[in-house]
């Protein structure tokens with residue numbers, strides 16, 4: 332049995348005087364949806380657990396990284412089983428992107444974009460792998476497994492040592508080599524914040540090359 336507040340109870344709680352039209356409209360909607368639920372039997376509050384399955388955005392600064400951890404060694408095994416077939420045993424690429432190497436090539440004639448050379452933040456690597464990989468079975472890895480395989484991809488790029496353990500804190504603490512390599516890309520139709528004329532050395536190098 333659902334215990335639901337009746338529109339009347341809601342009225343008493345939220346709109347003692349019913350002075351605001353907006354509030355009246357809100358109650359009307361609440362009353363209608365309660366009615367629809369009773370009549371058709373659909374619509375119900377979702378649980379925190381159900382919500383958690385959708386709440387998987389990880390932010391560049393490590394915000395919303397989940398609990399859990401994984402080591403490079405664990406990641407190496409998992410990678411061999413679930414990633415190497417497409418990305419190569421050492422991240423050299425194949426069917427899937429090259430994940431390692433390309434150091435200092437971005438401003439050259441032949442830029443090689445990999446996790447190590449290109450990605451500006453480590454926490455978003457966790458997000459990407461958890462969300463999208465392995466390509467044929469996305470979102471089948473546990474958070475611990477994603478931490479582990481993230482650790483291994485970072486290790487392949489020489490960004491963490493062989494005995495590293497990745498968790499929310501250690502992942503957020505990694506400074507990726509290309510962290511400052513991204514620059515604003517001003518469009519004439521988009522208002523630009525002040526200070527954008529300051530370009531990084533890398534951007535200038537790329538511009539000169541073209």
Ligand code: HEC
Pocket residue numbers: 410413414415416417418426427428429430444445446456459460464465466467480481484
């Ligand atoms: C069946 C092939 C396949 C498997 C298996 C696979 N991937 Fe991928 N992966 C791809 C493809 C294809 C892309 C490029 C997707 C795109 O650009 O939309 C990709 C992209 C990536 C990227 C982003 C690379 C970049 O720089 O943009 C990462 C990181 C990654 N995969 C990690 C993994 C990990 C870790 C595993 C194992 C858990 C894995 N992949 C398993 C095919 C695969």
